[in-house]
Amino acid sequence: MTRLARALPLILLALSYSTVSQQIADPNPDLWQSPDLGLGSGKTIGAALLEPFEDTYEVTVREPGKLSPATLHNCKEYLRVEDAIYDAGPAPASNSLNYVAARCNALHLLQSARPAVHPTFRDFDFRHLAVRNLPPGLALIIADEEQKNADRITRHGGSILDLEKDVSVRATRRDEADLATPEWTATLTVLARADFLNDGREELLIRRNAAAIGGTYRSTRIFLLSRKSSSESLKIERALP
Structure with a gap:
């Protein structure tokens, strides 16, 4: 008997255990996401966080002992300085950044989200x-x-x-x-x-x-x-x- 033949039962057992474990950890595989998040066509959250904004944003951020300018091109850059932003410019630019920042935060939260065991919002309308x-x-x-x-x-x-x-x-x-x-x-x-x-x-x-x-x-x-x-x-x- 070859080594592969002798190992086959153990391999099948491991695969079976993995499948069962996944079913236990993920009893509800449906995680609904709005098209507004722009995650269609198989796009990953990581890729969406790196996707360039339609416009760049010039902001002022707090650093130890000083204020420094920063240019934000995507969600990853925004999330890195979100808590340190001191000034986001005049109202039109600030309002625009505020809107895209909501999507950035939503994507960030989705990275650690999982399907719910108790879907209390499945019927929400x-x-x-x-x-x-x-x-x-x-x-x-x-x-x-x-x-x-x-x-x-x-x-x-x-x-x-x-x-x-x-x-x-x-x-x-x-x-x-x-x-x-x-x-x-x-x-x-x-x-x-x-x-x-x-x-x-x-x-x-x-x-x-x-x-x-x-x-x-x-x-x-x-x-x-x-x-x-x-x-x-x-x-x-x-x-x-």
Whole structure:
């Protein structure tokens, strides 16, 4: 009997064990991602992070004892200095960078995401969501006092209606909805569903693109939302940047 023949049963056993282990670790292979992330045609997250921006961004970053200029060409460069950015230039450039930065952060979060054991957002649909189930943190908050008020409402289990009584929500698609108040508007877009917190449960990764009415202030952020069941209100787990 050849060495290969003698080793064949062990090889088959190892392959079988590997397959079973993968099934145990990955019981739900479907990890939904929005086309907005630009990961179609087999593009990897690593490749997307290196993909050149449509425009380069000139920013000022904090370094020990000084401020230094930096030019950002892609998401990888942005993520490297994100926490050190001191100034992103005038409003048009700053707003533009803020928008592409949301995608950069979403891609970064997806790198460590995994399929969820408990897919609590598999049936999620903005068209069936009541505004009272939205958390206060999804509102466009500019002033520090507004943020303190939103934090207080969150601690007491309140909703966005306790912060913005005139807010309305209108679903434009299953994965997208518009929020509106007399002071600001926002669009919520689902970017991915996955286990981002390594807790076995599915979280919703959304982008909120908001703008003040009658002004130049804009804010694009991404949020990780959780819920224990489809009947519960949404809870913000993380907000970036």
